[in-house]
Amino acid sequence: MQNFLIRVLINAVALWAAAGLISGISFGDEDEWTKKVVTIVLVALLFGLVNAVIRPIAKVLSFPFIVLTLGLFTFVVNAFMLQITEWIAEPLGLAFTIDEFFWDAVMGAVIITIVSWLLSVVLPEDDD
Structure with a gap:
């Protein structure tokens, strides 16, 4: 549970960092910071669920392109996955938007990957 x-x-x-660094990714115009934090955490939960369920299927289907581009297609x-998270978040009432699919989503994915990797190295991982 702690690992989760x-x-x-x-x-x-990582999502907060991506929204802060890329103007095309946002968590709404809410002034109240508690609502924004709750929205970010709920979107993070949704993003984790999308990555756990859909990402393995997408990686298997795109394996030839991943090999062909030496992993850059990842x-x-x-x-x-970030775009799917936005599509699911909208009907749930979560204020998470990506303006342009390709560039904003790809740059957001790069930032999320880097921040997640750095935090995974720094924070302890308990597999119990």
Whole structure:
């Protein structure tokens, strides 16, 4: 359970960093910071669920492109996961938007990957 909470926290920080660095990714115009934090955590939970369920299927289907591009196509797959998260978040009432699919989503995926990797190295991982 602790490992799950750490992963959600890492996803939340990575999504927050991507929204802060890329103008095309946002969590709404809410003035109240508690609502924004709750939205970020809920989107992080949703993003983790999308990555757990859909990402393995997408990676298997895109394996030839991943091999052909020496792994760079993985960023496109990650951008697609980010876009799916936005599509699911909208009907749930979560204020998470990506303006342009390709560039904003790909750059967001790069930032999320880097921040998640850095935080995974720094934070302890308990597999109990």
